Amino acid sequence: MSAFREQRLPPWRRAVLKVGSSLLAADAHGLSPRHALGLAQFVSASRTQGREVVIVSSGAVAAGRTLVPRAPEAGAPMAARQALAALGQARLMALWQRFFEVPVAQVLLTHDDLRNRRRYLNARATLLELLRLGALPVVNENDTVSVDELKLGDNDNLAAIVAALVNADVLFIASDVDGLYSADPRLDPVAQPVQATLGVSPELMGFAGGAGTRSGTGGMRTKLEAAARASAAGVDTVIFNGTRQDVHRLLAEDRLLGTRIQAERSRPAARKHWLRNAPVGGALAVDAGAVEALRTRGASLLAGGVREVVGEFARGDVVEVRDAGGGAVARGLVQYAAADVRRIAGRHSRDIDLLLGYNYGESVVHRDDLVLL
Structure with missing residues (x-):
């Protein structure tokens, strides 16, 4: 019986679901479908409703540990853990693919992919294209080539970054407890459940503990750090018990125990705030037709208008x-470098490939990356 009361989920069209090692590799004995099945059923039900889901999944290292004799334990040298991740990735992807008729796509990211703006945009374009194609992206850190440390911090924070990357409406974090409590309910019998809260306050962060299980790499603290990161991007976070089938069924009905x-x-609003205040790298002067399209039709900026x-x-x-008089019309993330825009300015989008030998899409600034001033 959960101490949490049932509540309605916020409306959503696109979500990121983070699934940790503790749900996929119980007691570090390899991968198990026991809890993954219910989560996959929630994803399938959501897709049937016309929604999009990206999964951020741990479990590769735990899977790899069962494939070799005398496998290194937690705390082993980094090269050993990276080898386990390489061994386990195929098993992890096979686990998820068994639940879905649609293709499951493996997407491995590193810290550099998310820190470098060009690679960040490339990663986003890939994920959005996978969703457009109807595939199910499964994201994990590229542990095999990470150089700073095995994790980007942890997969909770990676999931929050991915939620911002794909403009998700909500971040679902599957845990092995029912939700956030005022203290660890496994240690404190009078711990009180936290039903709902606005943002992540220092007091809320004080409720969190450290790592929870042997297989996992993060506890409730990292989940709250992820929630704070998601909140800054305008994304709601939901923390729930991923081991409970009844909770999975409720989620598919837009109801939450957690x-x-x-x-x-x-x-x-979060994205507009960031775009309005980010440093500007340069400017594009556009014609009157482009100004009207941006202001009245919510269009993207195409090369022909530059x-x-x-x-x-x-x-x-x-x-x-800027308009013809030099007045600021909008700000946005540009899809091409200045030298490339000079070559395609005034030309039709279909000519980009011919002029550059490649293309990052038909827009110079996409409407999702643009804010009017």
């Missing part, structure tokens, strides 16, 4: 969009 951490501002490129900037930089 903790909801509501973002302190909406997703569009008349002049001001300054030097790289793909992924924030640029200012």
Whole structure:
């Protein structure tokens, strides 16, 4: 019996579901479908409703540990753990694929992929294209080539980064406890459940403990760190017990037994705030038709509307969009470097491949990455 009361989930169209090692590798004895099946049924039900889901899944190291004799235990040298991750990735992907008729796509990310703006945009474009194709992306850190440490911090925070990356509406974090409590309920019998909260306060962070299980690498503290990161991007976070079939069924009906951490501002507002305040790398002067399309139709900025490129900037930089008189119209993330925009300015989008030999899409600044001023 859960101490949490049932509540409605926030409306959502796209979500990230984070599943930790503790749910996939009970007692470090390899991968088990026991809890993954119910989570997969929730994902399938959501997709049937026309929604999109990206899974961020741990478990590769735990899977690899069972494949070789005398496998190194937790705390082993990094090269040994990376070898286990390489061995276990195939098993992890096979586990998820068995539950779905649609293709499951493996996406491995590193810290550099998310720190470098060009690679960040490439990763986002890949994930969004996979969703457009109807595939199910399963994301994990590329443990095999990570150089700083095995994890990007942990997969809770990776899931929050991915939620911002794909403009998700909600981040689902499957835990092995029912939700957030005022203290660890396994140690404190009078710990009180936290039903819902706005953002992540220092007091809320004080409720969290450390690592929870042998297989996992993070406890409730990392989940709250992830929730804070998601909240800053305008994404709600839901923490629930991923071991309970009844909780899985309720989620498919937009009902929650667990903790909801509501973002302190909406997703569009968070993104607009960031774009308005980010450093500007250069500017694009556009014609009157482009200005009207941006202001009245919510369109993307296409190459045909660009008349002049001001300054030097790289793909992924924030640029200012100006009208013929030099007035600021908008700001946005540019999909092409300044030298490339100069070559395609005034040309039709279908000519980009011919002019550059490659393309990152038909828009110079996509409407999802643009804010009007």
